[in-house]
Every structure is written in C-alpha cells, then in structure tokens.
Amino acid sequence: MQAIIHERFGPPSDVLTIEDVDTPQPGRGEVLVQVRATAVAKGDWLVAHGYPYIARPAYGIRTPKHRIAGLETSGVVEAVGADVTDFQKGDEVFGWTKAGSLAEFVAIPADHLVHKPGGITFEQAAAVPVSGFAALQAVRDAGGVDAGMDVLVIGASGGVGSFAVQIAKALGAEVTGVASTSNVGFVGELGADHVIDYTQESITGSGRRFDVIIDIAGNNSISTLRSALAGRGTAVIVGGSGGKVTMGFGRTLRSMLVSPFVPQRLKAVLSKPNQEDLKVLAGLVESGELIPRVEATYPLAQAxxxxxxxxxxxSRGKTVVTI
Ligand SMILES: NC(=O)c1ccc[n+]([C@@H]2O[C@H](COP(=O)([O-])OP(=O)(O)OC[C@H]3O[C@@H](n4cnc5c(N)ncnc54)[C@H](OP(=O)(O)O)[C@@H]3O)[C@@H](O)[C@H]2O)c1
Known part of the structure; x- marks a missing residue:
C-alpha cells in the first residue's frame, strides 16, 4: 500500500515522503480500515517537527516513534482481528490512531472507532476526532458551558474553533466568535451570534464580560483574558502561539499558577481521545447540531x-487528505 513515511523530525515537506510499504494486518482487538479520508491539523505539523521539545518523550526522542504519519481517519472496515465484535467487513467507520492513518490501510484498536453517521461524507467524518475532542472537552468539561451562558471563542474559524462554536450553540450558549476579517462570514455561518474581527477590535473592546472564554488561537495575555471575563468566569486555554520548546505552553503554565489566587478560573485543556466522546460527537452530527466544515482537500501525494x-x-475549518 502507499503511505506517508516519517523517519526523522523536520519540516513536513522535507521529512514526509510517499512510499510503498506492507499493508498492516489487524491484531487481536484491532480493525483493518481501508482509509477513505484523513484530516490533518496543527498536531500533525508539530509531530513532523517534533515540537514542542517537551513532548519528545511521546513522539520519540531522536527519531519518530511511529513510521507512518496521520492521527485520525474514516473509511471502510476491510477485516477484523480476534475478539472484535462491534464491527464487521464493510462497515463505515471513523476514529483516531496514535499514528499511521495517512495510508491506504490502517489497523486500529476497535475501541478507537465508531460507526460513521449517515448523511456525512468520509471527508467530514475524518475531520471530527482530533478537533472534536479538543472542542468538546474544552467547552463542555473545562468550560462547563450551559444554556444562557455568554461564551467567547477565540480562533473560531479554525479546526477546533469551528467545532467549539457549534458545540457551545448546541449547549444553548450565546456565542461570540473571534476571527480575522475574511473569516467573519464563515464564523457567522457556524452559528455564532456575534463575531469580533480581531484586526479591528480587541476582545475587551465592547466592554462585554463573558462567562466562559475558549482560547484556541492567538496570544492574548492572561490579564487580557481576565479583563474580558465575568467576575467568576472561566477561561480555558486550548492552544496558542509560542517557541519550539513549549509552543505556547508557557501561557498555560502561567494560567495554572495564577488561577488559585484570583476569583476567576483559568484552566488548560489537553484533550484525551476516548470512544465515549466520539459517540457524543457522532450523536451531535446525527442530530444536525454539528456540521464538520471541510474547507480544503488534498490527494495523498500532497499530504x-x-x-x-x-x-x-x-486555514479555515478543517483540511482533509482523501485516499
Ligand atoms: N489542547 C489540546 O488538546 C489541543 C487539541 C487540538 C489542537 N490544539 C491546539 O489548538 C490550536 C488551534 O488548532 P486548530 O487545529 O484549530 O488550528 P487551525 O485550524 O490552524 O486554526 C487556527 C485559527 O486561528 C485563527 N487565528 C490566528 N491568529 C489569531 C488571533 N490572533 N486571534 C484569533 N484567531 C486567530 C486563524 O483564523 P484567522 O485566519 O481568522 O485568523 C485560524 O483559523 C493549535 O495551537 C493546536 O496545537 C490543542
């Protein structure tokens, strides 16, 4: 089969190559998926480079732990290993993997997959896991978003943000998204009630105080976030910009140090993939409350x-490689 091989750390265009490799076989408890689509995100760029350095124990210290790139997938079950009862050949599925989905086939533990909802494409299904986990766990769990809350999503037009806006709306919140000028219309289409164009206005510009801020992009200081938060509001840091060592994790650390000493809650999210949450996301897709927004597709050779x-x-919304 063809796969995107990752044998050393560096810029993706230098270190990721397309090669012919052996097709994997499903082991005990695994499902062999014929891949139809694989979404790519900032996480794939970080893994290719081996950034941030503090994550190297997980990626591999000197060389990548996983030879094939790709972290999430959708496709059709080709075969199942021993002890797999939930899936059979021909089922349409989607899920996540530690590595290896930028390939024609991938063997995935059965508990990393769920059935693909009808009514969405393989491209849309592949777009759900990585960004969906981060958005769901930030909005529902860390943010505790509930009906009637005033929620600000910074980075609303991106992969995680496009899910966070829709999930906060599904939970009944009034949502304000933050994006650049060219993405203001897109964030409105996602269902945001208000949009702040950050090239024109700061998040504190309107004087509005939010119950929850989901901070996915940019580099607002902790004090700016606190100024935009209600007295007992919650800020949840999902991502941000920064150097190679920590990639913005410094801001996360500062928020954890400051939080015990202020009335507002400052939290950080490191999303944890799990099948229960993937079922929740599939349910939101099935009910029409969550529409994965795939805004660009590429063939495997251009991964x-x-x-x-x-x-x-x-990038706007999600980017997907079709296979
Ligand atoms: N904690 C976790 O578990 C977890 C999980 C997944 C991802 N992440 C992190 O979350 C971050 C976002 O990931 P993603 O996949 O959503 O990235 P993405 O698709 O590239 O989206 C980033 C978005 O940020 C927006 N943006 C850039 N500068 C901004 C600014 N100053 N203010 C507001 N928005 C700005 C861009 O939109 P405009 O063009 O409109 O500016 C872009 O759409 C990354 O740092 C990623 O590593 C964390």
Missing amino acids: AQAIELVGAGK
Whole structure:
C-alpha cells in the first residue's frame, strides 16, 4: 500500500515522503480500515517537527516513534482481528490512531472507532476526532458551558474553533466568535451570534464580560483574558502561539499558577481521545447540531503540503487528505 513515511523530525515537506510499504494486518482487538479520508491539523505539523521539545518523550526522542504519519481517519472496515465484535467487513467507520492513518490501510484498536453517521461524507467524518475532542472537552468539561451562558471563542474559524462554536450553540450558549476579517462570514455561518474581527477590535473592546472564554488561537495575555471575563468566569486555554520548546505552553503554565489566587478560573485543556466522546460527537452530527466544515482537500501525494498549510495557522475549518 502507499503511505506517508516519517523517519526523522523536520519540516513536513522535507521529512514526509510517499512510499510503498506492507499493508498492516489487524491484531487481536484491532480493525483493518481501508482509509477513505484523513484530516490533518496543527498536531500533525508539530509531530513532523517534533515540537514542542517537551513532548519528545511521546513522539520519540531522536527519531519518530511511529513510521507512518496521520492521527485520525474514516473509511471502510476491510477485516477484523480476534475478539472484535462491534464491527464487521464493510462497515463505515471513523476514529483516531496514535499514528499511521495517512495510508491506504490502517489497523486500529476497535475501541478507537465508531460507526460513521449517515448523511456525512468520509471527508467530514475524518475531520471530527482530533478537533472534536479538543472542542468538546474544552467547552463542555473545562468550560462547563450551559444554556444562557455568554461564551467567547477565540480562533473560531479554525479546526477546533469551528467545532467549539457549534458545540457551545448546541449547549444553548450565546456565542461570540473571534476571527480575522475574511473569516467573519464563515464564523457567522457556524452559528455564532456575534463575531469580533480581531484586526479591528480587541476582545475587551465592547466592554462585554463573558462567562466562559475558549482560547484556541492567538496570544492574548492572561490579564487580557481576565479583563474580558465575568467576575467568576472561566477561561480555558486550548492552544496558542509560542517557541519550539513549549509552543505556547508557557501561557498555560502561567494560567495554572495564577488561577488559585484570583476569583476567576483559568484552566488548560489537553484533550484525551476516548470512544465515549466520539459517540457524543457522532450523536451531535446525527442530530444536525454539528456540521464538520471541510474547507480544503488534498490527494495523498500532497499530504506534506497540506500539513505545511495547516501548520501556518491560517486555514479555515478543517483540511482533509482523501485516499
Ligand atoms: N489542547 C489540546 O488538546 C489541543 C487539541 C487540538 C489542537 N490544539 C491546539 O489548538 C490550536 C488551534 O488548532 P486548530 O487545529 O484549530 O488550528 P487551525 O485550524 O490552524 O486554526 C487556527 C485559527 O486561528 C485563527 N487565528 C490566528 N491568529 C489569531 C488571533 N490572533 N486571534 C484569533 N484567531 C486567530 C486563524 O483564523 P484567522 O485566519 O481568522 O485568523 C485560524 O483559523 C493549535 O495551537 C493546536 O496545537 C490543542
């Protein structure tokens, strides 16, 4: 089969190559998926580079732990290993993997998959896991978003943001999204009640105080976030910009140090993939409350280029490689 091979750390276009490799076989408890689509995100760019350095124990210290790139997928079950009872050949599925989905086939533990909802494409299904987990766990769990709350989503036009806006709306919140001028209309289409164009106005500009801020992009200081928060509001840091060592984790650390000493709650999210939440996301898709927004697609041979583009942090919605 063809796969995107990752044998050393560096810029995706230098270190990711398309090669012929052996097709994997499903082990005990695994499902062999014929991949139809694989979404790519900032995480794939970080793994290609081995950034931030503090994450190297997970990625591999000197060389990548996983030879094939790709972290999420959708496709059709080709075969199942021993002890797999929930899936059979021909089922349409989607899910996540530690690595290896930028390939024609991937063997995935059965508990990393769920059935693909009808009514969405393989491209849309592949777009759900990584961004969906981060958005759901930030909005529902860390943010505790509930009906009637005033919620600000910074980075609303991106992969995680496009899910966060829709999930906060599904929970009944009044949502304000933050995006650049060219993405203001897109964030409105996602269902945001208000949009702040950050090239024209700061998040504190309107004087509005939010119950919850989901901070996915940019580099607002902790004090700016606190100024935009209600007296007992919650700020949830999901991502941000920064250097190679911590990639913005410094801001996360500062928020954890400050939080015990202020009335507002400052939290950080490191999303944890799990099948229960994937079922929740599939349910939201099925009910029509969540529409995965795939805004760009690339063939497998251009996977490295797609990862370079999402790494630049200016892509809209989700980017998907079709296989
Ligand atoms: N904590 C976790 O578990 C977790 C999980 C997944 C991702 N992440 C992190 O979350 C971050 C976002 O990931 P993503 O996949 O959503 O990235 P993405 O698709 O590239 O989206 C980033 C968005 O940020 C917007 N943006 C850039 N500068 C901004 C600014 N100053 N203010 C507001 N928005 C700005 C861009 O929109 P405009 O063009 O409109 O500016 C872009 O659409 C990354 O740092 C990623 O590593 C964390």
